Amino acid sequence: MDAHPDPSAPAKPSPDPLAVIRSRGYLRILLLAGLIGVPVSIAAYGFLALVDWLQEYLFTELPGVLGFADVPLWWPFPLLALSGLLVGLCIQRLPGTSGHPPSEGFKAGGFPQPRELPGVVLAALATLALGAVLGPEAPLIALGGGLGALAIRLIKKDSPPSAVAVVASAGSFAAVSTLLGSPLLGAFLLMEASGLAGAMLGVGLLPGLLASGIGSLVFVGLDSWTGLGTFSLALPDLPSFSTPTAAMFLWALGIGFACPLLAWGIRALARIVRPYVHAHRLLVTPVLGLAIAGLAVLFAQVTGENTGEVLFSGQSALPSLINDGASWPLGAVGLLILCKALAYGLSLSAFRGGPVFPAMFVGAALGIAASHLPGMALVPAVGVGIGAMCVSMLRLPLTSVLLATVLLSSDAYAVMPLVIVAVVVAHVITGRLPEPPGRRLSGALPSASPSTV
Known part of the structure; x- marks a missing residue:
C-alpha cells in the first residue's frame, strides 16, 4: 500500500x-x-x-x-x-x-x-x-x-x-x-x-x-x-499595588530564569525516585511518606511554624503564607521553599494528585523571598513567582498568566505585565532545559485506560 x-x-x-x-x-x-x-x-x-x-x-x-x-x-x-x-x-x-x-x-x-x-x-x-x-x-x-x-x-x-x-x-x-x-x-x-x-x-x-x-x-x-465553604482558592486582603517599575521588570526576568531551574530539580527528583517506587511500591511509598513527614518536622523544629506549611497541597495555607510570610525571616522562607520543593518532588514520584497547587505555593514562597530585593514589592513578586513556577511545572503559559493575575483581584491589571514577562522567560527556559535524569516508565506501568487522568 x-x-x-x-x-x-x-x-x-x-x-x-x-x-x-x-x-x-x-x-x-x-x-x-x-x-x-x-x-x-x-x-x-x-x-x-x-x-x-x-x-x-x-x-x-x-x-x-x-x-x-x-x-x-x-x-x-x-x-x-x-x-x-x-x-x-x-x-x-x-x-x-x-x-x-x-x-x-x-x-x-x-x-x-x-x-x-x-x-x-x-x-x-x-x-x-x-x-x-x-x-x-x-x-x-x-x-x-x-x-x-x-x-x-x-x-x-x-x-x-x-x-x-x-x-x-x-x-x-x-x-x-x-x-x-x-x-x-x-x-x-x-x-x-x-x-x-x-x-x-x-x-x-x-x-x-x-x-x-x-x-x-x-x-x-x-x-x-x-456553611462548609466553597473550597475555592482566594487571596483576600492583599496590599494595594498600582504601578510596575523598571526594577520590577528586571527582577521578573530573574525570577523567570530561576523558577525553571527549581522546577527541573523537582521533576528530576521525581523521575529518579520513580523506578524504585515502581519496583517496590508497597515498601518504598510509605518510606517516601516518612521522608515527607521528616521534611515537615524539620521545618517546624527550625522555624517554630506549623508542619502544615510543608504538608498538603498548599491551597489552604497559601492566603496565610502571603499575608504573614513577608514578616518571616528570610532564612525561614528559604527553608520552606527547600522543604516544600523536596516534599513536592517525592510526592510526584509515588502518590496520586495534581501538581497545580504545590507549584503555586512554591512560586508564592519564592515571590515572598524576592520581595526582600531592592525595588521589589510583595504583590508583584508573588504574582511573578506563581506565574513563573506554574509554567515551569505545568508548561501551560496562558493558564499560568491567568492563575497568577486573576487571583490577585484588584491588583491584577497592574501586575499582569510583570507576570507575562516572567512566564514567557520561564516557558522558553523550560523548553531549552534537558530532560531530567531518570528512566520514563510510562510503558512499564500497570495497564489502564489511556484517558485516565
Whole structure:
C-alpha cells in the first residue's frame, strides 16, 4: 500500500462548527452537559468537604481524642506512612492505576472507566487527607470525567464516542468549576492542557463552559446550605499595588530564569525516585511518606511554624503564607521553599494528585523571598513567582498568566505585565532545559485506560 496520499484526491472536508451547533444532536448534548453538571458538582463538593474534614480531624483533633495535650511533633510520621501504604495498595490492587501518575506532568482530556473510579477516589483521599504534597485538581478532573461518561452511557447505551467524550469533558469542567477561584480559570486550564484548538474549539468548549457555570452555582448553593465553604482558592486582603517599575521588570526576568531551574530539580527528583517506587511500591511509598513527614518536622523544629506549611497541597495555607510570610525571616522562607520543593518532588514520584497547587505555593514562597530585593514589592513578586513556577511545572503559559493575575483581584491589571514577562522567560527556559535524569516508565506501568487522568 502506498504510504503517500494521492495529491489529486479531494481533501476530506472539515466539519462546519455552525452546522454542528445548529443540529438537534448538539443541543441535546448541551442540555445533557448542563444537567450532568449538577450531580457531578455535588460529588466534587462532597469529595472536597471530606478531604477538608479528614485533614482537620486527623492532624488536629485525633491527637486530643487519643489523650495528647498537644499535637506531638512526630505526629505526621505515622499518617504519611499510612498514606504511602494506602496509595500503594490502591494502585496495585484496584483496577487501573488509581489516576494518572503526576510525575508525567499535568494532563487533561479523557476519562477513567467506571471500574477505575474507586481507585481514583481512594488513592486521592489517602494522598490529600494524610498530608502528601499534591492537589485535588487531577482527581477531580478524573472523577468528573468518569461520572459524566457513566451518566451518558446509562442514559443511552449506544451513544457515539464523540458524544461520550464531550459529556465526560463537561463533567471534568463542572468538577473543577470553582476550585481555582473562577469557572473561567478551571475551564481555561482544561482547554489548554487538553490541546483544544482550531475551528471546532467553541463546539467542544461550550458544553464544558455550561457545566462549569452550573457547577459554580451548585458550589455556592451548597456553601450557603452547609456553611462548609466553597473550597475555592482566594487571596483576600492583599496590599494595594498600582504601578510596575523598571526594577520590577528586571527582577521578573530573574525570577523567570530561576523558577525553571527549581522546577527541573523537582521533576528530576521525581523521575529518579520513580523506578524504585515502581519496583517496590508497597515498601518504598510509605518510606517516601516518612521522608515527607521528616521534611515537615524539620521545618517546624527550625522555624517554630506549623508542619502544615510543608504538608498538603498548599491551597489552604497559601492566603496565610502571603499575608504573614513577608514578616518571616528570610532564612525561614528559604527553608520552606527547600522543604516544600523536596516534599513536592517525592510526592510526584509515588502518590496520586495534581501538581497545580504545590507549584503555586512554591512560586508564592519564592515571590515572598524576592520581595526582600531592592525595588521589589510583595504583590508583584508573588504574582511573578506563581506565574513563573506554574509554567515551569505545568508548561501551560496562558493558564499560568491567568492563575497568577486573576487571583490577585484588584491588583491584577497592574501586575499582569510583570507576570507575562516572567512566564514567557520561564516557558522558553523550560523548553531549552534537558530532560531530567531518570528512566520514563510510562510503558512499564500497570495497564489502564489511556484517558485516565
